[in-house]
Amino acid sequence: MSAAQIKTNADQKMQKSIEAFKANLAKIRTGRANPGILEHIMVDYYGNPTPISQVANLGLADARTINVTPWEKNMVAVVEKAIRDSDLGLNPATQGVVIRVPMPPLTEERRKELTKVVKSEGEETKIAIRNLRRDANEHLKRLIKDKEISEDEERRAQDEIQKLTDRFVADVDKLVVEKDKEIMTV
Known part of the structure; x- marks a missing residue:
């Protein structure tokens, strides 16, 4: 060499x-919503821990809200539970097949x-x-x-x-x- x-x-x-x-x-989260904060969350996908980005579409609704849309309807509750149980302190709310994750102000x-x-x-x-x-x-x-x-x-x-x-x-x-x-x- x-x-x-x-x-x-x-x-x-x-x-x-x-x-x-x-x-x-x-x-590392700031005052604004960023879908990247959810990417390390693992979801139980039929018994296998899977990154959330592989079972759902992550997007922004507005500056303080992340929309999570699971690709399968039966995954909505599982994805919501994974977000709630994560160490991020977030409280997701489900509206039909869309999970809204409001970002609390710091x-x-x-x-x-x-x-x-x-x-x-x-x-x-x-x-x-x-x-x-x-x-x-x-x-x-x-x-x-x-x-x-x-x-x-x-x-x-x-x-x-x-x-x-x-x-x-x-x-x-x-x-x-x-x-x-x-x-x-x-």
């Missing part, structure tokens, strides 16, 4: 960390708790990115030991990997600030 391949590999893995972080942020205290959760997720992502930097630097040291690259090449590659790390850490910080602002907006 060359220094360029190590750098490319680190770049791809750091990008995946950012994408996973963005997916986690989408699950209290100031709950908003502050959510910003702490966002910051904690951000720190975990930064740690993951720094671990990827460490792994890449260890690969470079192995290449020097095996005399596949010169020390100058290794130093240059380490500098490039550090720049990558700094860029991705800055991206995480920016995403945290944006999400905090979104949560604290009433």
